[in-house]
Amino acid sequence: DGLRIDHPDGLSDPCSYCCALQQLWREAAPAAMASQPAPLLVEKILASHEHLPADWPVAGTTGYDAARVLDGLFIDPAAAPALSRLYARFIGQRLDIEQLLHDRRKLIMGNMLGSELSMLANLASAIARSDRETRDFTYQGLRQALAEIAAGFPVYRTYVTRQHCTDEDRRHVRWALALARRNSRAADQLVFDFLGRLLLLERLAHHSARVRRQVVQFCLRFQQFTAPVMAKGLEDTTCYVYNRLISLNEVGGDLRLLGVSVSAFHQANRQR
Numbered sequence: 001d002g003l004r005i006d007h008p009d010g011l012s013d014p015c016s017y018c019c020a021l022q023q024l025w026r027e028a029a030p031a032a033m034a035s036q037p038a039p040l041l042v043e044k045i046l047a048s049h050e051h052l053p054a055d056w057p058v059a060g061t062t063g064y065d066a067a068r069v070l071d072g073l074f075i076d077p078a079a080a081p082a083l084s085r086l087y088a089r090f091i092g093q094r095l096d097i098e099q100l101l102h103d104r105r106k107l108i109m110g111n112m113l114g115s116e117l118s119m120l121a122n123l124a125s126a127i128a129r130s131d132r133e134t135r136d137f138t139y140q141g142l143r144q145a146l147a148e149i150a151a152g153f154p155v156y157r158t159y160v161t162r163q164h165c166t167d168e169d170r171r172h173v174r175w176a177l178a179l180a181r182r183n184s185r186a187a188d189q190l191v192f193d194f195l196g197r198l199l200l201l202e203r204l205a206h207h208s209a210r211v212r213r214q215v216v217q218f219c220l221r222f223q224q225f226t227a228p229v230m231a232k233g234l235e236d237t238t239c240y241v242y243n244r245l246i247s248l249n250e251v252g253g254d255l256r257l258l259g260v261s262v263s264a265f266h267q268a269n270r271q272r
Contacts, residue, residue: 003038007227009044025037040057042058044156048068072264073262077260078259079259095242105229105234106147119221121139121140137188145195148180157224159223160201162216177195204216
């Protein structure tokens with residue numbers, strides 16, 4: 001009756017993949033059903049401020065976002081300060097959830113995903129060497145900057161392609177860049193300008209055809225990288241050490257969001 005697509009964020013271009021599935025459906029389905037799109041559901045985890053990309057030909061997500069909003073109805077937002085004080089007394093310290101998330105993502109990139117980070121740094125270094133304005137950027141400096149950008153990413157990933165870059169993609173990348181600049185100890189902050197251009201595929205015409213292919217490859221691979229960084233840094237690590245309210249620690253939950261108003265619940269339903 002339909003297809004559930006697990007972990008589409010691991011794909012290079014999830015939208016194109018879903019479009020290809022819809023085309024296969026139109027070719028293979030009985031005539032009476034082929035006029036309707038295939039019911040595709042994607043296991044896509046959305047941040048509380050994020051919407052499913054409008055151009056994906058899917059019926060929706062598998063429901064983590066709906067569960068988060070439903071769960072929020074049963075939590076009184078006014079209780080957040082008291083609950084936070086109680087939790088701090090119980091564990092004997094106050095934890096900054098934003099700093100905790102940042103540090104756990106850096107931990108994941110330092111071990112489990114270290115080889116993927118090195119691959120991205122090597123590719124960025126090769127691109128930097130092709131231009132006299134950027135050839136002084138070191139491999140280590142690029143690697144550290146990439147780790148800072150990924151550690152501060154506000155969503156699982158962006159969906160930039162050579163043909164397509166949305167305003168939302170730009171906002172997410174620029175948010176991560178601003179946070180990385182603030183947290184970085186690098187003397188040369190121009191490295192973030194360089195990486196920002198790569199991540200948004202800006203100034204492609206500035207490069208040769210060979211380097212353009214490298215830039216596109218770098219952008220696509222980085223987007224596939226931030227998704228597991230988020231998943232392992234949040235679901236597989238932070239959710240096991242930050243338990244202010246355990247019902248928030250489900251997949252797709254937001255550890256920072258205590259409670260959802262009735263009006264926000266209705267608005268989410270209208271959008272859906």
